[in-house]
Amino acid sequence: xxxxxxxxxRGTAASRFAGIGVAAVILLLxxxxxxxxxxxxxxxxxxxxxxxxxxxxxxxxxxxxxVSVGQQVFFGLGAYFAIRLANAGLNPFVSLFISAxxxxxxxxxxxLFMLRLKNGEFAIGMWVIAAxxxxxxxxxxLIQGETGTSLxxxxxYDASTRRLTIYWLALASMTALxxxxxxxxxxxxxxxxxxxxxxxxxxxxxxxxxxxxxxxLFVLAAFGIGVAGALWLATAITFQPxxxxxxxxxxxxxxxxxxxxxxxxxxxxxxxxxxxLIETWFGGTGVWYLIGLGATALVFSLxxxxxxxxxxxERFGWRLLSVGYRxxxxxxxxxxxxxxxxxxKTTNSREKA
Numbered sequence: 408x409x410x411x412x413x414x415x416x417r418g419t420a421a422s423r424f425a426g427i428g429v430a431a432v433i434l435l436l437x438x439x440x441x442x443x444x445x446x447x448x449x450x451x452x453x454x455x456x457x458x459x460x461x462x463x464x465x466x467x468x469x470x471x472x473x474v475s476v477g478q479q480v481f482f483g484l485g486a487y488f489a490i491r492l493a494n495a496g497l498n499p500f501v502s503l504f505i506s507a508x509x510x511x512x513x514x515x516x517x518x519l520f521m522l523r524l525k526n527g528e529f530a531i532g533m534w535v536i537a538a539x540x541x542x543x544x545x546x547x548x549l550i551q552g553e554t555g556t557s558l559x560x561x562x563x564y565d566a567s568t569r570r571l572t573i574y575w576l577a578l579a580s581m582t583a584l585x586x587x588x589x590x591x592x593x594x595x596x597x598x599x600x601x602x603x604x605x606x607x608x609x610x611x612x613x614x615x616x617x618x619x620x621x622x623x624l625f626v627l628a629a630f631g632i633g634v635a636g637a638l639w640l641a642t643a644i645t646f647q648p649x650x651x652x653x654x655x656x657x658x659x660x661x662x663x664x665x666x667x668x669x670x671x672x673x674x675x676x677x678x679x680x681x682x683x684l685i686e687t688w689f690g691g692t693g694v695w696y697l698i699g700l701g702a703t704a705l706v707f708s709l710x711x712x713x714x715x716x717x718x719x720x721e722r723f724g725w726r727l728l729s730v731g732y733r734x735x736x737x738x739x740x741x742x743x744x745x746x747x748x749x750x751x752k753t754t755n756s757r758e759k760a
Contacts, residue, residue, distance in 0.1 A: 425727035436578055440571055448574050452642055454683045455577040456635045457663065459584055461675040461682075463631035464660035466588055469670035470597070471624045472604030474526070476657050477533025480540045481629040483651035484510045485636025487544050490558055490646050494549060499560040500572060503637040510633030511626050518625045522618060534654065541652035555647035558640055573641045580638065584631045589672065591627070600624055662704050668714030673727055677716050 440448050460482075468474045488506035493499045517536060524532045545552045561569055591597055599620045602610035611617045640646055659682065667678020685703075689696050711718050719725050 433578070433582055437575070440574055445567070445570060448570055449642065450683075450687065452570075452574045452577045452638070454679065455574075455581040456638050456642075457659070457679040457683055458581050458676055459631055459635040459638075460656070460660045461663035461667065461679040462585055462588060462672075463628040463635075464657070465664045465667075465669060465671075465675035466592075466631075467624060467628040469664060469675070470592060470604060471600050471621060473522075473621065473625065474530050475533040476530050476654065476661075477535070477537040478628070478632055478660060479652055479654055479656040480533070480537035481510050481514065481632040482636035482639070482656050483537070483544065483648065484513065484540065485633030486640035486646050486651045487547075487550070487648075488633075489637040489640055490556060491547075491549070493558055493560045499558055499641070500576065503576065503641055504634065506637045507630055507633035510636075511630035514626050514629030515622070517629075518622045522621050522625065537652055537654070541648055544648050544652070550646070550648060553647060553649050555645060555650075557645045559644075561641065561644060569641075573638065576641075577638050580634050584634065585676075588627070588631075592672065596620060596623065658700075662700055664714070665704055666707050666714055668716035668718070668720070671714070671716050671720060673720075674714050674716035678714065681715075 436451070439451065443451065464475075464478060467478070485506050488509045489499070489502045492502035492505055497505065521529060521532055521536070544550055550556055564572070592600065599610065599615045602613075602615055603617055603620060607617055636651060640651075663678035663682045664675055665678070666681055667676065668674025685700070686696075689699060692699075707714060713721060716725075
């Protein structure tokens, strides 16, 4: 390779340190309940659920190009199936994850016809699926329409045991789903996913299994959001269809991803953290809180279309949890436009498949 040849890189010293840092943070979070109040444990559990929601929607839309405004269908079904399984006599904690498996299974036949739709048709089609599912769940006599029901079998556990168990389950779920997604995106399937997002026809022409790859991503996102819905039920206990099947959940996912940085692995996590802080500080202001969220999302869409992390990555070349490759021009080399490249200059701020 000549001195002026482009450098193909993936991991960096910063990304290796970031991996160590992530492991340390997870370890600290695992022992954190010993030092946190009951209210703080509940709030941290909510944060883990938000991270799951943001990461799953970002995987579907940011990496896969499948923008959906109906992902609340899987959130609601995750809670609904948990209610049903617990009512049938299954341990309530076991029900939380069996319900997510059922959601993933149900999402497969949904994908058979939904993935035939493109762009706006897919987005609206998912919203229609969510609305129809909401109506069907209302017909279940156990749910009692919009009156709803409760996961009463959790009441056999004392409040402290229940709170800590749900916290650790949420932390383990978040960690496992992020690890699965990270591994998927770093492999050949991740390259295929981004190729499909950028140009579906071109990806198919070079042998990418377009439909199968999109279906895998669709089912994974449904499973993850189903986990989030079931865990939210465990924290709230009560289940009302109009709450769990509300489009508000997808709006939250979109907000977190847009603000954090769509199409970046770190961006979804950062967006979830920012949303969590905003909700914690301003959630009690009622309708003004929702207006503020909408205004913030609008400002970011206009001024920072790549979100916070995407902008930082583009400006400073930060790469902590890299899932793709980058082409870097060595110092002193000139690009096709004749511009002299700096040591950190990349040909494109977006990670290459």
